[in-house]
Amino acid sequence: MNAIPDQHLFTVRGQPVMFRKGDDFFGALHATERGYFPIHHSGYLALTQFTSDEVERIGFFNLLSENFFKGLVCAKEGKTRDILREITQCPRMDGSDQRTFIRCSQSASRAFAHGLFATDTQRLQLWQAAHETYTMLFESDFAWIIPEDDQSFLHHFEYGMQTFEALCECMNGEFTHEKARAHPFALHLLGYFELPPRPEGEPVIPIPTETLMFDFDD
Secondary structure, eight states: OOOOOOOHHHHHEEEEEEEESSSSEEEEEESSSSOOOTTTTTSSSEOSSSSSHHHHOOOOOHHHHHHHHHHHHHHHHHHHHHHHHHHHOOOOOOOSHHHHHHHHHHHHHHHHHHHTOOHHHHHHHHHHHOOOOOOHHTTGGGGGGGOOOOOOHHHHHHHHHHHHHHHHHHHTTOOOHHHHOOOTTTGGHHHHSSSSSOTTTOOOOOOOOSSSOOOOOO
16 A cells, blocks of 8 residues: 555554644654553654655555554653653752753653653653652752842743642643643643543652652663
8 A cells, every 4th residue: 555544543552643644744643642652752753754755655554564663662662761760860969050950950841741651650750750850959959049130040940840830730630731721831741631631530640758769671
């Protein structure tokens, strides 16, 4: 079959992955439900590496093969492990300077984003580590002696605070599509919360009470 379908539903790691044909390029892969999306942490992946001519010549299912999806899954799992390694180091750092504060805040934000379309186990690990990191940052003395004229750092501080608030609501299962649409610092949540709600509701992630240690299965 060489013709490009308008859409086609694949199953990858037992999860639905929808291909939708694009107007300006070949197409993209989309999550159809909240929860684990095995090929990309955003729930969406544009297939810009393929041209329509290439697909029609080689074949749609020859390009979007089992091996192709296996490569995407491996890449996503590797990135998730990297993010988890990165974020679990932050609470062990001295966050008393701007560079470390910004670096760890950005790591926490990435862990938050990568947890949305992760497995339930990965989400728990990523979000607990992000919560621990944000708590460490915002409870430090350094966080409350920021010069008022340091606008660049104040921006990072405000972004981190807003994202931490959204993370806490998500961990409690209380964040909604309406909040994502109105939240200036949570636009990365829209791709998840625009999808149909889980019938059983969003999972609740316990707040960590001690320093976290994880086995990365290397």
